[in-house]
């Protein structure tokens with residue numbers, strides 16, 4: 001029956017056999033993913049019980065949003081799960097970049113030094129950090145915040161020696177990007193972030209450690225907050241939104257720092273005290289509840305894609321058995337035609353906009369044309385299956401997300417060269 005169904009979806013016999021082989025090979029990886037999921041799911045359940053999340057508070061608030069019990073309960077559950085004192089979880093934070101920018105502008109002051117210890121931050125942070133034309137955009141540099149970066153070592157690990165040396169320049173904040181983003185580097189594990197914090201404190205530095213946690217949530221059993229990070233930020237149309245959250249972002253960390261970030265979202269003096277939930281409370285809570293489960297689906301999909309590619313003699317990074325710190329899988333297609341064909345096939349195996357055919361286009365801010373497949377319920381939601389990348393050698397696609405493993409599996413079977 002399943003074989004017939006695959007054939008009907010246009011997947012050739014050879015791909016079905018290859019998929020069976022790949023899936024058998026990664027059975028132990030699935031077991032590991034399920035063990036992580038179980039622990040994370042129980043942690044979320046426990047936190048929601050502690051926070052007394054209540055159906056009667058899902059109606060939410062309007063206007064200023066004072067005394068929104070649903071919002072307060074969810075923020076308390078986030079803080080518990082992420083191992084932090086406080087959290088701000090708001091639909092008014094419309095992107096991960098916004099959540100991160102709130103942390104940067106909330107904490108840093110003119111003359112301060114921001115030190116990235118994971119090389120160049122994610123592309124959308126460029127204009128947040130660097131000087132703008134005529135200073136009109138009001139970037140960090142426009143306000144006199146200085147910036148420096150330390151590259152990751154060749155094996156993708158943090159260069160702790162270089163970080164300790166750089167403490168002589170008295171950075172006010174250390175910036176850590178957990179996920180590989182759209183770069184060739186690997187993701188960091190939470191324990192590596194923990195080791196960084198310990199090293200820092202041992203060296204007597206009280207610099208604020210900010211973690212860009214986008215794509216990292218629930219991939220491991222610990223979050224950066226539990227290993228000493230001072231502040232972390234992410235997007236609700238990625239992991240912690242569980243695929244249900246239609247918009248939103250979060251900041252979690254030490255209470256005073258979260259409040260400073262909140263002052264950039266609203267205004268100094270008002271901070272976290274206003275913020276209507278506009279009827280979104282139920283989806284935000286429900287999405288958070290489902291997040292460990294959905295992230296596990298993504299991870300299974302990514303491991304399958306890696307194994308399937310390897311089985312066909314193609315390059316996948318990370319490999320199927322490698323430990324992961326985010327949900328991103330890169331797959332090397334080798335030439336433009338194969339790359340575009342791959343993205344078109346992924347798009348066609350989507351529940352939404354399956355009839356659309358992606359074309360490479362000149363996306364603002366990118367040197368090369370970019371091709372993107374995203375048949376998603378929520379615009380730009382990359383916890384849903386999406387595949388994209390700049391059309392240039394080595395013609396590498398970034399595959400991430402998948403609300404259900406079955407879709408990722410079928411998409412890869414249809415899309416990968418046989």
Ligand SMILES: *Cc1c(COP(=O)(O)O)cnc(C)c1O
Pocket residue numbers: 094095096097098122124177179180181212214215235
């Ligand atoms: C997605 C992402 C961001 C922010 O993205 P938005 O599109 O603004 O939500 C920042 N850093 C990393 C590593 C990301 O993956």
